[in-house]
Amino acid sequence: ETGVTQTPRHxxxxxxxxxxxxxxxxxxxxxxxxxxxxxxxxxxxxxxYNFKEQTENNSVPSRFSPECPNSSHLFxxxxxxxxxxxxxxxxxxxxxxxxGNNEQFFxxxxxxxxx
Amino acid sequence: GQQxxxxxxxxxxxxxxxxxxxxxxxxxxxxxxxxKQRPGGHPVFLIQLVKSGEVKKQxxxxxxxxxxxxxxxxxxxxxxxxxxxxxxxxGSYSGTYKYIFGxxxxxxxLA
Numbered sequence: 001e002t003g004v005t006q007t008p009r010h011x012x013x014x015x016x017x018x019x020x021x022x023x024x025x026x027x028x029x030x031x032x033x034x035x036x037x038x039x040x041x042x043x044x045x046x047x048x049y050n051f052k053e054q055t056e057n058n059s060v061p062s063r064f065s066p067e068c069p070n071s072s073h074l075f076x077x078x079x080x081x082x083x084x085x086x087x088x089x090x091x092x093x094x095x096x097x098x099x100g101n102n103e104q105f106f107x108x109x110x111x112x113x114x115x
Numbered sequence: 116g117q118q119x120x121x122x123x124x125x126x127x128x129x130x131x132x133x134x135x136x137x138x139x140x141x142x143x144x145x146x147x148x149x150x151k152q153r154p155g156g157h158p159v160f161l162i163q164l165v166k167s168g169e170v171k172k173q174x175x176x177x178x179x180x181x182x183x184x185x186x187x188x189x190x191x192x193x194x195x196x197x198x199x200x201x202x203x204x205x206g207s208y209s210g211t212y213k214y215i216f217g218x219x220x221x222x223x224x225l226a
Contacts, residue, residue, distance in 0.1 A: 042203070042216065045213060055212060055213075102146075102207070102212070103148070103160040103163065105160070108156075
């Protein structure tokens with residue numbers, strides 16, 4: 001256990017569905033990240049939030065909509081996805097302002113399949 | 116744009132042999148991290164390098180950061196079956212919390 005939890009662990013959805021992925025960290029970190037991991041492009045950074053403010057949007061299509069209501073929670077809202085969006089979605093957190101390493105702690109991921 | 120390339124993509128070694136993976140950035144890095152991801156698992160932090168020419172060791176693992184802070188390497192001495200997994204470097208650029216991950220090197224160790 002890394003202190004970062006993700007739900008659900010597996011999700012199958014149709015292209016017309018709307019679903020949300022949830023990430024929660026219990027580490028007191030202020031930065032949270034969404035990554036996409038697929039066979040074609042391992043570990044693509046999608047979004048970065050620092051103190052609830054979005055600091056990076058890595059040219060992600062608008063069918064992915066992040067939400068960060070507080071420093072402990074991060075959501076990824078999904079709508080009208082495409083089959084090529086099937087991948088492992090990983091959440092991570094870190095504390096950049098704390099002295100020492102800006103180590104990212106990853107959650108177990110959500111395995112998403114879009115039919 | 117900023118890119119981090121990693122080679123080789125795959126490496127199969129006999130148990131006891133050494134292993135090295137290399138990471139190169141198109142532009143100067145602020146710092147670089149290394150992660151290990153076991154099959155079916157998630158990335159786990161190994162180390163962070165910050166200083167030009169820095170070398171750090173963790174038991175059989177040796178990490179180096181190039182003098183120009185554009186490249187890095189991870190060397191494992193006398194591999195064991197527990198070393199199996201994918202090793203990623205992740206580079207950070209000055210003034211950002213953003214890390215660009217390399218493509219990873221998948222290591223298989225044959226007993």
